[in-house]
Amino acid sequence: MKGLVISSLLLPLALAGVVPRAEEKVDYSGFKVLRVALPESTEDIEAQIEELAAHVLNPGKSAHLDVVVSPENIDAVTALAAESSVVNEDVGAALAEEGEFKAYAVPSESWFTAYHSYADHTLFLRDLQAGFTGQSELVTAGSSVQGRVINGIHIWGSGGKGSKPAVLIHGTVHAREWITTMTTEYFAWQLLTKYSSDATIRALVDKFDYYIMPVVNPDGFVYTQTNDRLWRKNRQTLSSNSCVGRDINRNWPYKWEVPGGASTNPCSETYKGQAAGDAPENRGLVAQVxxxxxxxxxxxxxxxxxxxxxxxxxxxxxxxxxxxxDAKLRSLATSAASAIRAVSGTGYTIGPACSTLYATTGDSTDYTDVPGNATYSYTYELRDTGTYGFSLPANQIQPTVRETWAGVVSMLQGA
Ligand SMILES: [Zn+2]
Known part of the structure; x- marks a missing residue:
């Protein structure tokens, strides 16, 4: 197979015009992650803390908030909280452990030892597909606010293209969740490169048609690389408000209108948008589903x-x-969690989303379960539990993608 040596120097000139350059890149040196418990009945205090924080890392969580706070606001946040502890002493130092972007000949497992630019991710998919033209093709699912195409790869087996039920996988819905780009790419890489040598993989490829979209929020992802590593939402603007971005996982047009599981405040990390499905990214993803x-x-x-x-x-x-x-959903999740634990000892919590984590409305899995009529719909929340959060060190990429793949293989076998 011909491997393309890819380079970040190939950053697409075509995109240069749409990447906002006016703002400086946020320097998180000296910022801390604080875990704060709120006093009783405190919507007001929560809002004040969100105002003081640079980012809320777990928006919607009721038990406690993990917030990224600048050195000058740490005392004010601590004073408002009922209790607080430091989860990360220096976000800037943690981000440095993500390492430099690297270019590799792909597809190669060494790809999964470093993080990469958006342009290189696009090339990875193209090059992987080019090595397996008989059983894969590049697909798209609409485009983003800034006009980037939402790319993916369709993989099929011996039954031929489009002959089996679909397995649909979305990654990087939230821009800062970089490990999910690497992990969904690893799924595609495994399915294609192991098909001829591994009977387990071959059986799974022959059983389903796979549609894997590693970056469904490309504008947000690019923004995390150019301006703010901890950006979550898309980059949609409003005429009525200077805050930017809709939460793509609160904008799906099913139960979008139900109160409590998303924010109506455009400045919030979980802003649901002005109408159900009014983010361009969601329009493309809905059409795909x-x-x-x-x-x-x-x-x-x-x-x-x-x-x-x-x-x-x-x-x-x-x-x-x-x-x-529900019982079958639980049994597949149980088996996936066991498979993950068997690889690395990493422990997962499983359960129905609302009662296990928090309420979400307009989310993807409610849409795929009901309007999408998917047999099984899951959200994975990968490593870790907060130490590094969204910025897992580069040396955790390979362990994470491998353990997650073991979980997904067990789900695919049972599905
Ligand atoms: Zn997320």
Missing amino acids: NALRDARGIRLYLDVHSYGQYILWPYGYDCSLRPDN
Whole structure:
């Protein structure tokens, strides 16, 4: 197979015009991650803390907030909280452990030892597909606010293209969750490069048609590389407010209108948008889900996020409602968590999303479960549980992608 040597020097000139350059890149040196417990009945205090924080890392979580705070605001946040502890002493130092972007001949396992630029991720997918033209093709799912195409790869087996139920996998929904780009790429890399040598993989490729989209929020992802490493949302603007971005995982047009699982404040990390499905990225993803549903149906949908080490299934919008196949959803998640633990000892918590983590409305898995009619829908929250959070060191990429793949293989076998 011909490997392209890729380089960040190939950063697409075509995109230069749409990447905002006006703002300086945020320097997180000396910023801390504080875990704060809120006093009782404190919506006001929560809002004040969010105002003082540079970012909320776990928006929506009720038990405690993990917030990134600048040195000058640490005392003010600590004073407002009922209790607080330092989770990370220096976010800037933690980000340095992510290492430099590197270029590799791909597809090669060494790709999974470093983080990469968006341009290089696009080339990775192209080059991987070029090595397996008989059983894969590049696919798209609409485009972003700034006009970037949402890219992915479709992989099939001996039954031929489009002959089996779909497995649909979305990564990098939230821009700062870099480990999810690497992990979803690893799934595609495994399926294609191991097909001819590994009977287990071959059986899985022959069983389903795979649609793997490693970066469904390309504008946000680019912004994390140019301006703010901890950006979460897309880059959609409003005429009425200077805050930027909709939360793509609160904008899906199913139960979007239910209160409590998203924010109506454009400045919030979980801003739901002005109307259901009004983010361009969501329009493309919804069309993709609907098309796969109407073709061979969706057997398994995975929305890959970080962090927290959870495997969650519907519903997000209602904490007591359960899908008809809740028991089977639990059994596949149990087996995935065991497979992950067997590889590395990493422990996952599993359960229905709302009751296990927090309420979410307009989220992907509620959409794929009901309007998308997917048999099984899950959200993965990958490593870790907060020490590094979104900026896992480069030396944790390979352990994370390998353990997660073991979990996903066990799900695919049972699905
Ligand atoms: Zn996320």
